Amino acid sequence: QVQLQESGPGLVKPSQILSLTCTVSGGSISSGDYYWTWIRQPPGKGLEWIGYIRYSGSTFHNPSLKSRVTISIDTSKNQFSLTLSSVTAADTAVYYCARGNGYDDFDIWGQGTMVTVSS
Amino acid sequence: QSALTQPASVSGSPGQSITISCTGTSSDVGNYNLVSWYQQHPGKAPKLMIYEVTERPSGVSNRFSGSKSGNTASLTISGLQAEDEAHYYCCSYAGGTTVVFGGGTKLTVL
Numbered sequence: 317q318v319q320l321q322e323s324g325p326g327l328v329k330p331s332q333i334l335s336l337t338c339t340v341s342g343g344s345i346s347s348g349d350y351y352w353t354w355i356r357q358p359p360g361k362g363l364e365w366i367g368y369i370r371y372s373g374s375t376f377h378n379p380s381l382k383s384r385v386t387i388s389i390d391t392s393k394n395q396f397s398l399t400l401s402s403v404t405a406a407d408t409a410v411y412y413c414a415r416g417n418g419y420d421d422f423d424i425w426g427q428g429t430m431v432t433v434s435s
Numbered sequence: 436q437s438a439l440t441q442p443a444s445v446s447g448s449p450g451q452s453i454t455i456s457c458t459g460t461s462s463d464v465g466n467y468n469l470v471s472w473y474q475q476h477p478g479k480a481p482k483l484m485i486y487e488v489t490e491r492p493s494g495v496s497n498r499f500s501g502s503k504s505g506n507t508a509s510l511t512i513s514g515l516q517a518e519d520e521a522h523y524y525c526c527s528y529a530g531g532t533t534v535v536f537g538g539g540t541k542l543t544v545l
Contacts, residue, residue: 362524362538376532376533379533412481418469418487419528420526420534421469421471422481423483423486423492425481428480
């Protein structure tokens with residue numbers, strides 16, 4: 317069965333770039349018309365949709381994050397990635413990658429990775 | 436986009452039924468049948484419980500059901516069990532390429 321696993325640094329300094337990768341196993345990231353998605357959850361708070369990418373490369377993100385977000389896909393490695401620039405303490409959160417069957421229908425999730433923004 | 440509005444907490448006794456509401460606007464919940472619900476236990480990733488307002492993924496108990504009226508979607512859990520105690524989040528497509536979550540509801544099984 318398809319599984320997702322996030323990886324990346326757990327600590328990022330303010331104003332720097334947060335970079336995370338989601339590795340897809342048990343299936344091809346190129347098969348099916350899925351929405352490969354990033355979602356985050358600040359400590360003790362709710363979920364926030366960050367954005368998604370499709371295997372074709374089309375990508376969309378939460379307007380509230382403005383131009384700080386970049387989502388990319390590497391079909392040869394079966395991975396998709398998130399970069400978030402100019403981070404602040406408000407970006408401290410557990411970051412999840414998920415597979416979407418549609419815009420809002422996330423049926424498979426990674427375990428999540430905690431990223432702390434601090435000097 | 437503003438977050439969808441959910442009650443902060445609900446509670447019920449084992450065997451009872453509870454309903455969690457999720458209120459949006461005519462731009463999201465009211466305009467699309469693309470509402471989903473997620474269950475999250477502490478320290479765990481969310482789990483999809485309902486999609487497209489009323490559909491249940493394979494493996495999810497039929498004690499969980501979803502509905503929608505106007506700008507408000509609802510999740511009903513019947514025959515409450517101790518294992519249902521968790522946070523629940525609604526999610527809706529909001530047009531264009533935007534997706535919005537609710538603030539979450541903590542369900543306590545008394």
